[in-house]
Amino acid sequence: MSEHRVIGKPLRRVDGRAKVTGQTRFADDLSLPGMLHMKLLRSTLPHARILAVDASRALALPGVKLVLTGADFPIPFGILPVSQDEHALCTDRVRFVGDPVAAVIAVDELTAYEATALIDVRYEPLATIADSEEALATPEPRLHDYGDDGNVHKRIAFDFGDVDGAMAKSERVFEDLAFFSGNTHLPIEQHATLAYVDGDGKLVVASSTQTPHYLHRALAKVLQLRAAHIRVIATPNGGGFGGKSDPFNHEIVAARAALVTGRPVKIALTREEVFYCHRGRHPVLMKVRTGVRKTERGFEIVGQELETLLDGGAYGSYGVASTFYTGALQTVTYRIPHYRFRGCRTFTNKPPCGPKRGHGTPQPRFLLEVHIDKICTALGIDPAAWRIDNAVPPDSLTANWLRVSSTGLVRCIEAVVKASGWNERRGQLRGDGGVARGLGLACSSYLCGAGLPIYWNELPHSGVQLQLDRSGRVTAFSGATEIGQGSDNVLVAIVAEVLGIDPLDVRCVTGDTDLTPVDLGSYSSRVTLMMGNAAIEAAERARLLLAGAVAEKLNVPASRLVFADRRVFDSEAPENGVEFAVAVQLAEAKHGTLGTTGSYRPPKSPGDYKGAGVGPSPAYSYSAAVVEVEVDPATGWLRVPKIWVAHDIGRAINPVLARGQVEGSVYMGLGEALMEEQAYRRLPPKLSGAHVHKFPSLLEYKSPGTLDMPDVETILIEEPDPNGPFGAKEVGQGPLLPIMPAVANAVFDAVGVRIDEVPITPEKIAKALASTSRRYGPTRFPTIAWPEPLVVPTPADGGDGKATNERPRKRELARGAVIAPPVEGKQP
Amino acid sequence: MMRLPRFQYFAPRTLKDAAGLLSHWGPEASLVAGGTDLWPNMKRRQFTPTRVIGLRGVPELHAITGSPSTGMTVGAMISLTALERHDGVAAMWPALAHAARLISTPPLRNMGTLGGNLCLDTRCNYWNQTLEWRKSIDFCLKKAGSICWVATSSPRCWAVSSSDTAPVLCAIGAEVTLLSTEGERRIPVTQLFRDDGIEYLNKRSNEILTAVHLPPNGGEWRASYRKLRRRGSFDFPVLGVAAAARLDRGVVVEARIVLTGVGSRPHEATEAAEALVGKRLDDPAAVATAVERAARLAKPLDNTDFALGWRKEMSRHHVAAAIADLAAAG
Amino acid sequence: MATDLIPLGDPSLRQKVRLELVVNEERRDLVIDGYKSLLELLREELQLTGTKHGCELGECGACAVLLDGQLVLSCLVAAVECDGRSVQTVEGMQNGPTLHPLQSCFADAGAAQCGYCTPGFLLAAKELLERKPDATRAEIAEALSGQLCRCTGYLQIFEAVEAAAAQLRGGR
Structure with a gap:
C-alpha cells in the first residue's frame, strides 16, 4: 500500500544499531556493585528420593555466602495453572539428571562452583522411565502424584462429527505411522538472571525470559511476596524460540538469594544446564487413518483419525497445551469434515519438554504432509494440485470449530510450484555421479496468537x-x-x-x-x-x-x-x-x-466444548515449501541444495525482518529435518541406573552451520487479514512447519524410500534403501486406554460448538459468558 | 559460564626451560600449545593439572624450514591455518593442507597447532563431558571409573583417535621429534600412537613434541584424505581415510592407507595397501580388494556421532573415494 | 568422589597475574585471577560485554575477537597468554560515531536478529575482508563457518558481508 511511509518499508530495525555495536545488554551483561554469583548443584541421578542434604562443608569454604536447598522452596510453581509441579530446588525427589537440588551463592562464580562439589546429598535411587511407551507400561513408581493415572500426565479424546460413519462411507482408508524425535531450541544466549533488592526495598529480577508476566506470577507465588512489589525486567533475549517461556527454577532461586543476602545475585547457566532447562520439542509417536472418496479431479478427505503419544519429560511445563496442539491445528490447512483426535502425554525421567517454535504442531504436520504425499502417490495425483483443490477456504469454520478468516495457502502453493519448476522437474531430476535428486512439497498453517490466555480471565x-x-x-x-x-x-x-x-x-x-x-x-x-x-x-x-x-x-x-x-x-x-x-x-x-x-483481546471463538480453548486464533498464517534434495543411493548421504518457501504473512510490517523470520524458520526446520536430536542414553541396567542426556553440548547436538545452509528463495504472500494490524499475520513460526515433511517427500521423489521419522538421517535412508519395505519408521502404535471422547457436532452437522456429552464445567474455567452464535459454515 | 580450574602458568622462552619445567613438575603439569584441546578439557574437569606450561613463547617451535626436495620441518606450534596456507607444504603434500583445512572451524584453526592436533586427546562421548555428567554415569575407564561404557566387558578404553592430520602424516611417512631433559629422539608418526584410549601416545610424560618432519616429495608421491562428519565445519572426523601412493609410469610402487576415527590410534591398513602395489590406481579388482581389506579394520563403536553400522559401511565408501582421489590426482 | 577432582586450597594456585595488553587500541595494565580466559578478562575486568559467550568450550563462535589481527575464540585463550598482545572487540569496530560498513550493513540487512552471535560474526567478517576484500559467497560462508547463528539462517548475514565488502572496495 503506497500510502504507508513506515509499514512495508525495509527500514533498519530500531534495535539494529545497538546490536551491531555490542551495546545491547543481555542478562549476563548486567553487573552491579557488590554482586554475588550463584551456581546450582544438579542431580546426577535420573530418579531418586532425596534423603539428606548437608551443606556444611560448602558453607565453610571461604567466599561462600549462602546455600539454599529445597527446604527453602516449599511452594510449587509451573507455567500452567493445572501443572504446578516444579520446585525451585527439589524438595524430596529428583526426576532427571540436571534437576536442581541446591544453590551456592559466593563472591565469585568459580568459588560458587567449587563449593557445589562440597555439598553432600544422600539419595535413594528409584526406577527410571526412559520413554512414553515405557511410561504407559510402568505405572509405578509415579513421577508425580497428579495427572490422569500412573505416569500418564494427560489423555484427551475428541470426535468432531460422526467419524465412524464417515470412515465407513469412504472408498479407501489410508493409514500411517510416524515418529518425531525430540529436539531443542538452542538459543546461543544461555539463560541468565540478575536479581537484586532495589533502593526502595523491593525485589527486581532482570532475566532472559520471553514471558516476564508469568515469571512475575511465579515469583509472587513461590516467594509469597506482593506482586506489586516485584519488578521483572525481560532483558533482550539472545534467542528464545520458546525455550525461555517458562518461569525457571534458577530465576526464582536467584531472587530468593538476593532477598536473603541483600546483595545482587547473578546466575548465568552453562550450555549443559540450558539442555537441562529444555522445554523443547516433544518426541511424538503418531498414527493417522484417513478415509477418502474419489472426486472429479482427484479425491477428498471424508474423515480422519489422529492419535498422538507425547514423551513429556519430568514435568508438566506447557505439556497439556502441547498435547492439545498435536491435534487442534490439523484441520485449518486442508478440508477435513469429520475428525477424531486422541492425545496422550506421559512423564519420563528426562528434562521437561514444552513449547518449541511451532508448539505441538510440527510433529503431526510432518506425519500428515507425508501421509498426503503417499495418498497422492497411491492414487496417481499431483500432490500440489491436490493441496490447491483441498485448501481450507477463507471465512470458514473447521470441523473442530476454528474460524479461518483469511488464507493465502493456495497462492503460497502456486508461488512455490512456479518458482521451483515443480511441474516440469518433479520426478524428472537426474543427479550427477550417481547422486539422485528429488523435489518435495509440503504446507502448513499456524496461529497468530492463542485465542485464550494461560490464566482464563477477561x-x-x-x-x-x-x-x-x-x-x-x-x-x-x-x-x-x-x-x-x-x-x-x-x-x-x-x-x-x-x-x-x-x-x-x-x-x-x-x-x-x-x-x-x-x-x-x-x-x-x-x-x-x-x-x-x-x-x-x-x-x-x-x-x-x-x-x-x-x-x-x-x-x-x-x-x-x-x-x-x-x-x-x-x-x-x-x-x-x-x-x-x-x-x-x-x-x-x-x-x-x-x-x-x-x-x-482476541475475538471469542465459536467453539464451546472443554478443550476448545486450544487452537482458536484471531488469524492463521499459511506456508508452502518445496525442498530439493540430493541423495547418494550408495550411502544414503543427503544434501539439501535449495528450498523455495512462500509464506502468507497478511502484510509485512518490515519485509527485511519478515524475510529473516522466514529464513530463520527454514533454517531451524532444516536442522530438525536433517540432524538435530535431543538424545538420551540409558546405561545397561545390570551395571548402572544411569540415564543421561547423550551429549548436552553445542558440538554434539548438531546445529547447522554456514556451510550446511542451502540457498533459500523466500516469497512473501500478502493476503491481509481483517484481524491483523494493517492486515499483518505471524511469520516467526509457521514457515518452519513444512520443511521437515518437504524433505521427506523429496527423499521419496529422489530414491523412492519413505523416511517416517525425524530427523531424516543418512543412516535411516540407507536402511530404507536396503529394506524390502522401502521405508524407515515406526511399525506400531501402542494400545492406549482412551477416555470417552467428547462428541462435538461439526458446523456442517448443524452443531452449536458444544459437546453433546459434556458434564457441566466449573464456570470460572469456562470460556466466559458470551458465546458467539453459530455461524453458517461454508464447509463441505 | 564454564571456567578453568585454578592453575599456575609458566611461560618458558627456550625449549630447554620448557623441558626442565616439565621434568620438574611431572604429572602435575600439562603442556599447552594452541589450547583448543586442553582448555575445554580442563573446563570440563577431565584434566585438572595444577601447572600449565605454555609453549607459545618458544621461538624455535614456530618455524617451517626446508623444501620439497629436502623435505620440510614444521615446528609444533605452527597453527593449522599457517600450515594449510603455506605454499611449500601445499605444493609438496597438498593432502596435508587439505586435511588441516577440514579441521573444526577457522578460528580454531587459527589457534590450534600441528603439534597439538597430533597429541589431541582421544575422544568419546562418554568422556568429553563435564565432571557432573561423568559423575552421573559413575565415570568411565578413561578416568576415575572402572567400566568402559562403550564395551562394558572390555579391559581397555576405546576412546577414539580424532586427529585429521595424523592419518595423513602416517600415510606420507612423516616423522616427529620428541625432546626431554634426557635428550631428543626422532620417530615415525606411525610409531607415535598406541592402540589404547588412555595411553594413546608413545610420548613419555617428560617429552615435548617439537617438530614434524615431512618427507621430500618431488611429485612421485600422491596423497589424499577423506573425512566423514555430520556438518561442513565444527565436527571431528567420525571417520577419516588417508591414502598415499608412489607411482612409476602409472603403476603403484608403494602405497599406504590409514584410517582414523575408528579406533584409539590411526590404523594403517597394510594389507589393503599391498593390494594396490603393482597395479594401476583405477584397477577395479585391486581397488575392490583394498577396500574390503581396509574396511575390515574399521571397528566403529557407539561413542561418536552416527550409527555405528552405517559408519562401518561408510569406511568402505571412503576408502574407495580416497583411492579414487589418488587416481584423479595424477 | 567428585570433590577430589576439583583442586582446592593450594595457595600457589590462587595467585593473581599481572598483564599489559592493548585492547581496542588502548593500553591496559591489569592484575587478574590466573584462571581467567580472555573472554572473562574482557567482560569482567574491562566491562566490554559486547563479546558474548554461548558455550565457553569453542563450539559456537560467539566469543570471537581479533587477537593480533587473527580471529580467535576468547573463551579458549588464557588471559595470561595475552601479555603484550593486541585485542580488538566489537566495541573497537566503529570509527568515532561512524559505524564500520560491516556494522551498518548488518543492521540494515537483517543480519542481526537477536544480536547475540553478531559480534562474533562481525569480527570474523572483518578478518576475512581484510584478507580478501572481494571474497565470494563461498569464501564468506567458509570464513564464517566457525560462528553459529540460530536466528537468521545465515543468508542475510552473507548479504550484509557482501554489501559491506562492496562499500569497502568503493573506498567509502
Whole structure:
C-alpha cells in the first residue's frame, strides 16, 4: 500500500544499531556493585528420593555466602495453572539428571562452583522411565502424584462429527505411522538472571525470559511476596524460540538469594544446564487413518483419525497445551469434515519438554504432509494440485470449530510450484555421479496468537501506553519482549505510521512489569497481531487528541487532517499544517499531560466444548515449501541444495525482518529435518541406573552451520487479514512447519524410500534403501486406554460448538459468558 | 559460564626451560600449545593439572624450514591455518593442507597447532563431558571409573583417535621429534600412537613434541584424505581415510592407507595397501580388494556421532573415494 | 568422589597475574585471577560485554575477537597468554560515531536478529575482508563457518558481508 511511509518499508530495525555495536545488554551483561554469583548443584541421578542434604562443608569454604536447598522452596510453581509441579530446588525427589537440588551463592562464580562439589546429598535411587511407551507400561513408581493415572500426565479424546460413519462411507482408508524425535531450541544466549533488592526495598529480577508476566506470577507465588512489589525486567533475549517461556527454577532461586543476602545475585547457566532447562520439542509417536472418496479431479478427505503419544519429560511445563496442539491445528490447512483426535502425554525421567517454535504442531504436520504425499502417490495425483483443490477456504469454520478468516495457502502453493519448476522437474531430476535428486512439497498453517490466555480471565492479552512529549517524541510502553523477532520494531513502526512521524522519534520501553502494561509474552506468535492492534488503538487515540487540537487551531474539520512527514496538515491544503511537535503542544495545552492506552483481546471463538480453548486464533498464517534434495543411493548421504518457501504473512510490517523470520524458520526446520536430536542414553541396567542426556553440548547436538545452509528463495504472500494490524499475520513460526515433511517427500521423489521419522538421517535412508519395505519408521502404535471422547457436532452437522456429552464445567474455567452464535459454515 | 580450574602458568622462552619445567613438575603439569584441546578439557574437569606450561613463547617451535626436495620441518606450534596456507607444504603434500583445512572451524584453526592436533586427546562421548555428567554415569575407564561404557566387558578404553592430520602424516611417512631433559629422539608418526584410549601416545610424560618432519616429495608421491562428519565445519572426523601412493609410469610402487576415527590410534591398513602395489590406481579388482581389506579394520563403536553400522559401511565408501582421489590426482 | 577432582586450597594456585595488553587500541595494565580466559578478562575486568559467550568450550563462535589481527575464540585463550598482545572487540569496530560498513550493513540487512552471535560474526567478517576484500559467497560462508547463528539462517548475514565488502572496495 503506497500510502504507508513506515509499514512495508525495509527500514533498519530500531534495535539494529545497538546490536551491531555490542551495546545491547543481555542478562549476563548486567553487573552491579557488590554482586554475588550463584551456581546450582544438579542431580546426577535420573530418579531418586532425596534423603539428606548437608551443606556444611560448602558453607565453610571461604567466599561462600549462602546455600539454599529445597527446604527453602516449599511452594510449587509451573507455567500452567493445572501443572504446578516444579520446585525451585527439589524438595524430596529428583526426576532427571540436571534437576536442581541446591544453590551456592559466593563472591565469585568459580568459588560458587567449587563449593557445589562440597555439598553432600544422600539419595535413594528409584526406577527410571526412559520413554512414553515405557511410561504407559510402568505405572509405578509415579513421577508425580497428579495427572490422569500412573505416569500418564494427560489423555484427551475428541470426535468432531460422526467419524465412524464417515470412515465407513469412504472408498479407501489410508493409514500411517510416524515418529518425531525430540529436539531443542538452542538459543546461543544461555539463560541468565540478575536479581537484586532495589533502593526502595523491593525485589527486581532482570532475566532472559520471553514471558516476564508469568515469571512475575511465579515469583509472587513461590516467594509469597506482593506482586506489586516485584519488578521483572525481560532483558533482550539472545534467542528464545520458546525455550525461555517458562518461569525457571534458577530465576526464582536467584531472587530468593538476593532477598536473603541483600546483595545482587547473578546466575548465568552453562550450555549443559540450558539442555537441562529444555522445554523443547516433544518426541511424538503418531498414527493417522484417513478415509477418502474419489472426486472429479482427484479425491477428498471424508474423515480422519489422529492419535498422538507425547514423551513429556519430568514435568508438566506447557505439556497439556502441547498435547492439545498435536491435534487442534490439523484441520485449518486442508478440508477435513469429520475428525477424531486422541492425545496422550506421559512423564519420563528426562528434562521437561514444552513449547518449541511451532508448539505441538510440527510433529503431526510432518506425519500428515507425508501421509498426503503417499495418498497422492497411491492414487496417481499431483500432490500440489491436490493441496490447491483441498485448501481450507477463507471465512470458514473447521470441523473442530476454528474460524479461518483469511488464507493465502493456495497462492503460497502456486508461488512455490512456479518458482521451483515443480511441474516440469518433479520426478524428472537426474543427479550427477550417481547422486539422485528429488523435489518435495509440503504446507502448513499456524496461529497468530492463542485465542485464550494461560490464566482464563477477561483481561486484555496485550496493552500499549503512549506518552507524548512536547519535543515531538513519543514513548511507547509495552510488556512485549524482544527476543530477536523484531517486536520492538513492530511497536515503533506501527506507532510511527499512525502518527506520521519517523520511527526514530519513537522510543520504546518494553518487557518491564513496573513500567509497561501487561503483554502476555513472546510466545504463540501473538505479538505482532496482539501488541500491534493495541499499539494501533493507542496511537489512534493519540491521533484523535492531536487532531482535535490542530483542527481548532487550523480551523479545518479534524476528519480532513493528515498525519505524515512529522506534520499534521489539511489534506485539501497540505501547506496548511503544523509540525507534529506543535500538534502535541496544542493538544497538551488543551487536555493537559498527554497519554493514551490501547489494548487487545482476541475475538471469542465459536467453539464451546472443554478443550476448545486450544487452537482458536484471531488469524492463521499459511506456508508452502518445496525442498530439493540430493541423495547418494550408495550411502544414503543427503544434501539439501535449495528450498523455495512462500509464506502468507497478511502484510509485512518490515519485509527485511519478515524475510529473516522466514529464513530463520527454514533454517531451524532444516536442522530438525536433517540432524538435530535431543538424545538420551540409558546405561545397561545390570551395571548402572544411569540415564543421561547423550551429549548436552553445542558440538554434539548438531546445529547447522554456514556451510550446511542451502540457498533459500523466500516469497512473501500478502493476503491481509481483517484481524491483523494493517492486515499483518505471524511469520516467526509457521514457515518452519513444512520443511521437515518437504524433505521427506523429496527423499521419496529422489530414491523412492519413505523416511517416517525425524530427523531424516543418512543412516535411516540407507536402511530404507536396503529394506524390502522401502521405508524407515515406526511399525506400531501402542494400545492406549482412551477416555470417552467428547462428541462435538461439526458446523456442517448443524452443531452449536458444544459437546453433546459434556458434564457441566466449573464456570470460572469456562470460556466466559458470551458465546458467539453459530455461524453458517461454508464447509463441505 | 564454564571456567578453568585454578592453575599456575609458566611461560618458558627456550625449549630447554620448557623441558626442565616439565621434568620438574611431572604429572602435575600439562603442556599447552594452541589450547583448543586442553582448555575445554580442563573446563570440563577431565584434566585438572595444577601447572600449565605454555609453549607459545618458544621461538624455535614456530618455524617451517626446508623444501620439497629436502623435505620440510614444521615446528609444533605452527597453527593449522599457517600450515594449510603455506605454499611449500601445499605444493609438496597438498593432502596435508587439505586435511588441516577440514579441521573444526577457522578460528580454531587459527589457534590450534600441528603439534597439538597430533597429541589431541582421544575422544568419546562418554568422556568429553563435564565432571557432573561423568559423575552421573559413575565415570568411565578413561578416568576415575572402572567400566568402559562403550564395551562394558572390555579391559581397555576405546576412546577414539580424532586427529585429521595424523592419518595423513602416517600415510606420507612423516616423522616427529620428541625432546626431554634426557635428550631428543626422532620417530615415525606411525610409531607415535598406541592402540589404547588412555595411553594413546608413545610420548613419555617428560617429552615435548617439537617438530614434524615431512618427507621430500618431488611429485612421485600422491596423497589424499577423506573425512566423514555430520556438518561442513565444527565436527571431528567420525571417520577419516588417508591414502598415499608412489607411482612409476602409472603403476603403484608403494602405497599406504590409514584410517582414523575408528579406533584409539590411526590404523594403517597394510594389507589393503599391498593390494594396490603393482597395479594401476583405477584397477577395479585391486581397488575392490583394498577396500574390503581396509574396511575390515574399521571397528566403529557407539561413542561418536552416527550409527555405528552405517559408519562401518561408510569406511568402505571412503576408502574407495580416497583411492579414487589418488587416481584423479595424477 | 567428585570433590577430589576439583583442586582446592593450594595457595600457589590462587595467585593473581599481572598483564599489559592493548585492547581496542588502548593500553591496559591489569592484575587478574590466573584462571581467567580472555573472554572473562574482557567482560569482567574491562566491562566490554559486547563479546558474548554461548558455550565457553569453542563450539559456537560467539566469543570471537581479533587477537593480533587473527580471529580467535576468547573463551579458549588464557588471559595470561595475552601479555603484550593486541585485542580488538566489537566495541573497537566503529570509527568515532561512524559505524564500520560491516556494522551498518548488518543492521540494515537483517543480519542481526537477536544480536547475540553478531559480534562474533562481525569480527570474523572483518578478518576475512581484510584478507580478501572481494571474497565470494563461498569464501564468506567458509570464513564464517566457525560462528553459529540460530536466528537468521545465515543468508542475510552473507548479504550484509557482501554489501559491506562492496562499500569497502568503493573506498567509502
